[in-house]
Amino acid sequence: MSEFLQFLFSGIGNGAIYALVGLGFAIIYNASHVINFAQGEFVMIGGMATVSLIAGGIVPVWLAMPVAVAVAGGIGMALEKFAVEPAALRRGGGASVVGLIIITIGASIFIRGAVEVWLGKDFHRLPPFSGSEAIDIAGAKLDPQILWVLGGLAAVVAGLKWFFERTRFGKAMLAASHNRLAAQLVGIDIRRVLLASFGLSAALGALAGILTAPITLTKYDIGIMLGLKGFCAAILGGLGSGFGAVLGGLALGLAEAMAAGYISSAYKDAVAFVIIVVVLILMPGGLFGAKSSERV
């Protein structure tokens, strides 16, 4: 029992991170139909920027995280503005979606390389937000940082729900994802929608990276694996469904933890790849989302 609980805690903690990364994929996919393979890099930027800001004494500790999230959001918007948009909205026919996806792959390699050169190849660690004393629950140990991760995910889901259902610009982003032509005809500026989607996704990724850094440590190349896990969460939930991405992330986290716990930890990362292959071949609509499902 306590063993199962232990796997459950670790699965939910990781799953919440995958969910946050998956949400980023969903938001950009909705706005542009692009799968942003630089999404994992923003997770890395979040953790690395926070570590650097604190280590360098550049800003007070409490300000380091919001600044890191903002920095990542800014880099996400710059990626959109200077690499994706010029290709996508070129006059007389923009690049294909595949072309845009390749641009994001290029960007991810560039960002990873730049951080490696600048901050090195070492692991970095953030102190836990509220002590490292594990909470004992029925013989299993719950890392209090996992509660921060879950709280972060809950806050993000509530915030996104409010943004997309209650604000004018949020609804405009939804409208543009459903029908770009009609959105333009009511005066919605598609460039602003694309810009916001990249900024928002990058910020969410960075938040995930900060929340998990005390547990998993951070390094210039953690984005590769986390990006893939987030992508897995997004397609498991049906690409473009925010709700699905959250469920998909939690499901992936749990599946990994159980596979690692009951079979062998060597299989942990394989779970995501197996899921990606199976979903893409057998259930292109994802587990939870058909094409018509409501998108966050």
Added chain:
Amino acid sequence: MVKAGPPAMLLEVVGLSSHYGRIQALRGIDLAVAEGELLALVGGNGAGKTTLLRAISGVQPASAGTVRFAGEDISRASAAERVRRGIAQVPEGRQVFGPLSVEDNLALGAYTRPKAEIAAGLERTYAMFPVLKEKRRQAAGTLSGGQQQMLAIGRALMAQPRLLLLDEPSMGLAPLLVADIFRAIEGLKRAGVTIFLVEQNAHAALSIADRGYVLETGRIVLQDKGPALLANERVKQAYLGI
């Protein structure tokens, strides 16, 4: 000094051309819509009607020519800027935001307007199309074709346009519904909205139009008063099946 001459032209299109890759869909279109007028443009499938309206709205690039609106050159203005200036379009196939509610669709129509105007706009729209009020919380995609057309018209009117572009509003609707929609369009004209109506249904469109144009393979081939075009032999043969 006494002002004379023809009525002020709200929209002037001069030498407008547009391409899809190497296919030329518009070949030097010249046309003008006067303030308060109901102008109809008829043409068969593939004549270039939709391309023309999209080019006027700024969602389809023009390869040559100019578009002037209220005396100003808007050829380089973005689609959003054209809506702000007062050009709204009811696109072909209605293009409602299916998963969003009827009311959200309408509110988005007022995207370029101050938020404070939305409530009054909704009132006006619901007065014009009471069925939309009944279904205001329903997803737009669940409406019937005729109701979606009303929603698309209502959404465009929420922008308080000076010029309303309508792309085949009768497409796919039963005759009774077509009559409803055309009555609504006439009502808008009486209310002072300038209307540019594009139709394959030449009879219905020319019957309510002040003036009309005939478009064939990207060129304007005829233009006259609405009733005169209805009586024109060539129009009768090609478009009215008489």
